[in-house]
Amino acid sequence: MKDIITLLQPRFYSFKNKGFSESNRGGLFKLLLFGTIGTLFWGGLFAVSLRVLGYFKEIAELGDILAYKLLSMALVTIFFLLIFSSVLTSLSKLYLSRDLSLVHSMPVSSYKIFIARWIESTIDSSWMVILYAIPVFISYGIVYQSGPFYYGNVVITLIFLSIIASGISAVPVIIAVNIFSASRIRGILIFFGLCFFLVLFFVFRLLRPERLVDPEVFSTALVYLKALKTPAPVYLPSTWAFDSMKAVLNGHIAEGLFHSALSLSFAGVTVLMVIIIADAIYFKGLSKTRTAQVRLIKYNASGRLFLGFLSRPVRAFTLKEVRIFFRDQTQWSQLFLIAALVVIYIYNFNVLPLEKAPIKIVYLQNLLSFLNMGLAGFVLTAVTARFAYPAVSSEREAFWIVKSVPIPLRKYLWIKFFIYFVPLLILTEILIIATNIMLKVTPFMMALSIINIFFLVPGVVSMGIGFGAAYPDFKSENPAQAVTSFGGLLFMMVCAGYIGIVIVIEAGPVYNLFMAGIKGRVLNAFEWIWIIGSFTIALIINIIAIVLPMKFGENRLSKLN
Amino acid sequence: MIELKDLNKKYGNLLAVNNLNLIVPKGEIFGFIGPNGAGKTTTINMIGGILAPTSGDVMICGINMEAHPEKAKSKIGFIPERPYLFEKLTGMEFLKFIADLYDVDEDLFFEKSQEKLEMFSLFDWSDKLIESYSHGMKQRLVMAAALVHDPEVIIVDEPMVGLDPLAIKMVKNLFQRLAKEGITIFMSTHTLKVADDICDRIGIIHKGSLIATGTAEDLKRDVDAIDADLEQIFIRLTEE
Numbered sequence: 001m002k003d004i005i006t007l008l009q010p011r012f013y014s015f016k017n018k019g020f021s022e023s024n025r026g027g028l029f030k031l032l033l034f035g036t037i038g039t040l041f042w043g044g045l046f047a048v049s050l051r052v053l054g055y056f057k058e059i060a061e062l063g064d065i066l067a068y069k070l071l072s073m074a075l076v077t078i079f080f081l082l083i084f085s086s087v088l089t090s091l092s093k094l095y096l097s098r099d100l101s102l103v104h105s106m107p108v109s110s111y112k113i114f115i116a117r118w119i120e121s122t123i124d125s126s127w128m129v130i131l132y133a134i135p136v137f138i139s140y141g142i143v144y145q146s147g148p149f150y151y152g153n154v155v156i157t158l159i160f161l162s163i164i165a166s167g168i169s170a171v172p173v174i175i176a177v178n179i180f181s182a183s184r185i186r187g188i189l190i191f192f193g194l195c196f197f198l199v200l201f202f203v204f205r206l207l208r209p210e211r212l213v214d215p216e217v218f219s220t221a222l223v224y225l226k227a228l229k230t231p232a233p234v235y236l237p238s239t240w241a242f243d244s245m246k247a248v249l250n251g252h253i254a255e256g257l258f259h260s261a262l263s264l265s266f267a268g269v270t271v272l273m274v275i276i277i278a279d280a281i282y283f284k285g286l287s288k289t290r291t292a293q294v295r296l297i298k299y300n301a302s303g304r305l306f307l308g309f310l311s312r313p314v315r316a317f318t319l320k321e322v323r324i325f326f327r328d329q330t331q332w333s334q335l336f337l338i339a340a341l342v343v344i345y346i347y348n349f350n351v352l353p354l355e356k357a358p359i360k361i362v363y364l365q366n367l368l369s370f371l372n373m374g375l376a377g378f379v380l381t382a383v384t385a386r387f388a389y390p391a392v393s394s395e396r397e398a399f400w401i402v403k404s405v406p407i408p409l410r411k412y413l414w415i416k417f418f419i420y421f422v423p424l425l426i427l428t429e430i431l432i433i434a435t436n437i438m439l440k441v442t443p444f445m446m447a448l449s450i451i452n453i454f455f456l457v458p459g460v461v462s463m464g465i466g467f468g469a470a471y472p473d474f475k476s477e478n479p480a481q482a483v484t485s486f487g488g489l490l491f492m493m494v495c496a497g498y499i500g501i502v503i504v505i506e507a508g509p510v511y512n513l514f515m516a517g518i519k520g521r522v523l524n525a526f527e528w529i530w531i532i533g534s535f536t537i538a539l540i541i542n543i544i545a546i547v548l549p550m551k552f553g554e555n556r557l558s559k560l561n
Numbered sequence: 562m563i564e565l566k567d568l569n570k571k572y573g574n575l576l577a578v579n580n581l582n583l584i585v586p587k588g589e590i591f592g593f594i595g596p597n598g599a600g601k602t603t604t605i606n607m608i609g610g611i612l613a614p615t616s617g618d619v620m621i622c623g624i625n626m627e628a629h630p631e632k633a634k635s636k637i638g639f640i641p642e643r644p645y646l647f648e649k650l651t652g653m654e655f656l657k658f659i660a661d662l663y664d665v666d667e668d669l670f671f672e673k674s675q676e677k678l679e680m681f682s683l684f685d686w687s688d689k690l691i692e693s694y695s696h697g698m699k700q701r702l703v704m705a706a707a708l709v710h711d712p713e714v715i716i717v718d719e720p721m722v723g724l725d726p727l728a729i730k731m732v733k734n735l736f737q738r739l740a741k742e743g744i745t746i747f748m749s750t751h752t753l754k755v756a757d758d759i760c761d762r763i764g765i766i767h768k769g770s771l772i773a774t775g776t777a778e779d780l781k782r783d784v785d786a787i788d789a790d791l792e793q794i795f796i797r798l799t800e801e
Contacts (some may be wrong), residue, residue, distance in 0.1 A: 055663060272711070317659030318653075320647060327649040397645035403611040404641075405662040406634040561612060 003108050007116035008248035010099075030486055044134035053143040055447040071140065073244045075161075078133050082126055089125035089172045093117045095177055095289045111275060118170060118274065125169075126162035133158065137245070144249045153248050153256055156239045160263035164237045166272030174277055177285035180422070223542050226357035237266060269519050313407050315413045322392075336384060342431060345379065349435040362442075366514055369441040370507070373452050376431045377499035380424060381492060385483040388420040388464030390493055392557065393472045393482045410554050417458075417465045418549065425457045444517055448510060455538075456502060459545030462497055466549025467491035470556040498545050509534045562587045562606060562745050563714060566743050568617035570603050570769075577603045579769040581617070585747055585762075592760030593749040594797050600769040601749040602642060605718045606749060608638040622713055635663060638707030641733075642718040642749075644699035648692035652683055652702050653689060654665045656709055663710035665731075670709075680735070696715035696723040704732065715739065715746045720757055753791040763791070767799045 047315075052070070056063040094117050137154045139144070233239060244259035307315045325331050352368070392413075397403055404411055429531055432449045471487020482488055509531040516523050525532070568581040578600045585591040595601050606612035609617055610630050619626040621633040637640055642750040646655060653729070656674045665673065678684040681701035691699065701722045707715060717734075721729050736746055737759055750756050756763055773783055780786050780794045 063648075312664060314659040316658045320650065320658050323654065324647060324649040382758050395647075397643070398647050399613055400639075400645065401647070401659075404609050404637070404639040405659070406631040406635060407662055408631060559613065 003112045004116045004119070007108065007113060008102065008119065011120055017182075025541050028348065029487060030484075033489055037369070038350040042132065042179075043133055046139060047133060049136045050142060051141050057143050067140070067143075068242075068246055068465050071245065072239075074133070074136055075242045075245075076222035076236065078129055078158075079161060079165060079236070079241075081129050082162055085125040085129060086166040086169035087173055087462060090118065090166065090173050091123040091177075094126070094170070094173065095286055098344040104283075104286070106523060109284075111279040114278040114282045115275060118166065118278075121170070122162060122166035125166060130158050130162065138530065140245070140249060146249055149253060150245075150248045153244060157244050157260055157263060160260070160267045161237060161241050163267040164263065167267070167274045170274050171277055174274075174282055174285060177289060177496040178281050187542050223466075232498045237263060240266070245499060275444075278455050313411070314418075317412065318419055321419050322389075322414075334386065340377070342427070345431055345435045346438065352439075362518065363444065365439040366441050366445045369436050369445045370503075370510060372435055372439075372504045373456070374431065374499055375451055376428055376435075376453065377456050377460065377503075378496065380428045381455060381495040381499070383427065384420070384460050384464035384495070385423060385488060385492055388424070388461050389488055390482045391416045391420060392553075393474060393476060394470045395486065396474050399472075409558050410550075413465055413469055413550055413554055413557070417461055420465065421458055421461045424461055425454070427452050428457050442517065444514065444515070449525050452502070452506070452542060455542040459542050461547045463491055463495050463498070463549045466551075466553035467494070469553030470549075472560070473556065496539070502541055505534050505538050505541070562589075562622060562678035563591075564618075564620035565604075566620070567619040568604070568607060568619065569615045570600070570607060571588045571615045572610065573696055576769050578607070578614070578766075581766075581771055582776070583658045583764065583771065585745055587741050587745055589737055589761045590746040590759055591746065592756035592763040593747065593766060594751070594756055594795060595747070595749075599766045599799075601766055602718055603640075605747070605749050605764065606718055609637060609641075609716045610634045611639075611768055614724065620682060620776070622752065633667045635710075636713045638712030638715045639711070639719060640703050640717040642722065644703045644723075646691045646699055646702065649690060652678065652689050652694070654689040655702065656687075656706055659706045660709050665710050673709055674705075677709055680731075681705045689723045695726065699782060700724060701728060715744060715748075717746065719750055720748060721750065721752050729755070734792060753795060765795065766799050773798055 053067055056067045056070075057102075059066070059109070081227060094114065097117075104110065112172055118367075137158075138151070141150050141154070144150075237408070240262045242261050244256045244263065247253075247259060248256035305319055308317060349368075349372075402409075429450060432453050433446070436446050436449055467487050468492060471482075471490070473482045473485060483491070512527055513521065515529060516527075563583070563585040565581050565583040568578055569576070570578040573607075581604060583591075592691070593601055593604065603612065607614050608621070608626075608634060610619075610626050613627070615705065621631075622636045624633040624636065626633045628692050645791065650658065653674060656677070657670065660667075660670050661672070673682060674687075675684065678687050681704060683701055683705065684696065687696065691702065706719070707717075720732055720736075724732065736748070740746055740761070746788075748756075750759065760777075762774060762776055763780060765772050765780070773780055776784070777791055777794075780798075781789055782789070784797045786793060786797065
């Protein structure tokens with residue numbers, strides 16, 4: 001046990017020393033920002049849960065059925081989220097961490113190393129899920145007026161559930177790593193995990209739950225009620241947690257303890273089983289991951305065919321970027337996610353019940369189209385944050401090559417800019433054009449949206465590249481996570497402000513132009529001055545947004561030691 | 562040739578390189594030695610244009626690095642201490658990338674790259690991803706890349722780290738041959754035997770200052786120890 005505690009100490013010390021690190025730039029700001037967002041989200045969840053459960057409680061008989069069904073569904077969801085999170089975390093913690101070579105060179109049994117890593121993995125994969133599940137359970141406690149025993153029981157039940165999920169996830173990971181390499185598995189798992197998540201999301205979206213509040217489809221509620229009473233599978237650990245919580249909520253403490261004991265005994269068995277399996281094959285699997293990867297797809301296109309029109313340095317950087325991007329399997333799932341995001345985004349516009357709105361359709365369509373520019377801008381910001389912002393950091397420790405070659409940093413950054421600008425412009429224009437077609441907007445709004453996006457995209461991409469260059473993290477194991485750093489947050493806030501300002505500046509003139517078009521009215525001189533002035537200011541802001549961040553990034557990057 | 566004029570580098574309050582003045586003429590192999598943290602890598606990075614000096618000038622073949630960084634860098638073949646590379650490229654793709662950036666004649670690239678890869682025993686690995694290379698192979702690939710554009714100056718930080726004895730012998734012979742062809746080599750090393758074997762002159766840096774320069778014989782005279790080897794000279798000059 002002493003060895004395991006010792007093995008866990010570096011993690012504890014790293015956490016403790018984080019605040020003193022010089023590289024922890026903007027740590028307090030980040031903490032405050034994330035803390036506020038997190039607290040708001042937590043509070044929101046709590047308020048919604050309390051409101052919904054309070055509403056259910058007022059409905060005689062059906063209310064309790066609905067509340068318990070909700071509890072059961074929440075626990076099943078939490079359980080599967082814990083499993084998904086545990087699989088990815090345990091794979092990284094047990095097989096891919098950089099410090100594993102050092103730890104395994106020490107005179108400690110590999111099963112002890114496994115236990116220490118597994119404890120870390122269990123905590124890392126479950127703390128956030130549990131933290132955001134707690135407001136839901138507190139709401140149940142308040143609405144059902146439960147005593148302190150209920151809250152204590154919730155805590156231990158969730159801990160048991162996390163241990164079970166982590167144990168259940170670790171077993172297939174340990175076995176799979178003995179068959180395939182760990183880094184390959186991570187790519188495959190992320191890919192299939194996202195597939196699974198997206199299928200669930202699509203099914204949920206295609207069911208259109210918003211129709212349940214539509215009285216016209218109320219006849220399906222009886223069928224729905226039948227489904228509500230269907231119990232969850234009895235062998236599912238989340239069902240034991242549900243049974244325990246439900247019993248305590250109803251005041252049956254002994255019954256609740258029995259179900260918690262079931263969870264406890266299974267958690268114990270799971271831990272034992274995992275340790276036995278790990279003792280037998282963990283080290284063997286780890287040794288296997290230390291061997292080199294084989295390329296999945298081999299292609300050696302020189303790129304001259306498609307990129308022949310570019311100068312040699314530009315072509316060299318573009319080819320390098322494209323090759324690295326497509327050879328990194330973790331990027332594939334991200335592309336897949338973006339494709340799904342586009343489909344969902346467009347689909348949501350397709351099912352908007354515009355005809356039921358009390359406002360005239362032509363106004364609503366064009367109003368939505370205008371607001372959609374801002375919305376598409378925010379989607380663009382998120383995608384830019386994921387891809388363009390880490391573009392400089394993704395050079396990692398090979399950045400010395402960029403600094404030693406006879407290419408100015410400015411040129412390097414502009415190459416990066418254009419590599420991301422072209423696909424992001426295409427993506428955003430697709431979003432805008434497709435949604436405008438679905439909204440059946442006027443040609444004026446269509447043209448305005450296309451032109452506006454054409455000027456917004458370079459500004460956002462420039463901010464992504466510029467802020468990414470100004471606040472690079474070349475030592476990160478995962479440069480994609482750089483966006484959660486101080487610079488990443490700054491980028492997102494500045495970007496949101498930029499998009500918001502451009503939209504607000506254009507709102508008045510666009511409304512005037514649109515209404516004049518609809519009513520066949522001629523604009524007066526003052527209106528023309530206002531319109532031209534506003535669009536000129538928007539254009540100037542766009543140009544500043546393109547030039548300044550790149551300059552800022554270049555200046556800071558060139559001074560980097 | 563390389564010329565360093567009043568070169569200084571400060572990291573906050575720490576003076577990493579203190580008023581360095583040095584001329585390395587064409588065709589000379591200059592060995593730069595010093596204890597850990599003495600300022601070797603900082604100096605190497607400033608000569609390579611990777612790090613901007615706090616003050617002072619770096620001249621490469623008469624070109625000021627600060628005023629014309631691209632022109633100066635095009636003369637250099639830079640070999641860092643740790644061979645961090647683009648792991649998802651193959652060896653050949655990496656060489657092509659470097660050749661494109663240094664504007665190597667496209668018609669000659671294949672011939673040149675093949676020659677360098679064979680020279681560093683990497684030809685059979687040219688189609689493999691760099692992530693599958695060993696440390697020594699990556700080091701050899703960096704060296705091949707540094708030579709692909711026929712540089713006039715080679716800046717190399719710890720060239721022998723990670724290389725096997727055969728590769729060390731090959732690199733030593735290669736550097737001597739290149740120097741004879743008129744290429745200037747500035748080499749930092751901890752391997753004093755290597756410095757003793759191939760360097761025309763040696764500079765010892767300690768706490769950011771160049772405390773001695775000259776041939777091995779000059780250094781022996783400086784410390785009044787004619788029979789001493791380079792290791793003893795080094796210890797005597799750098800001990801507190």
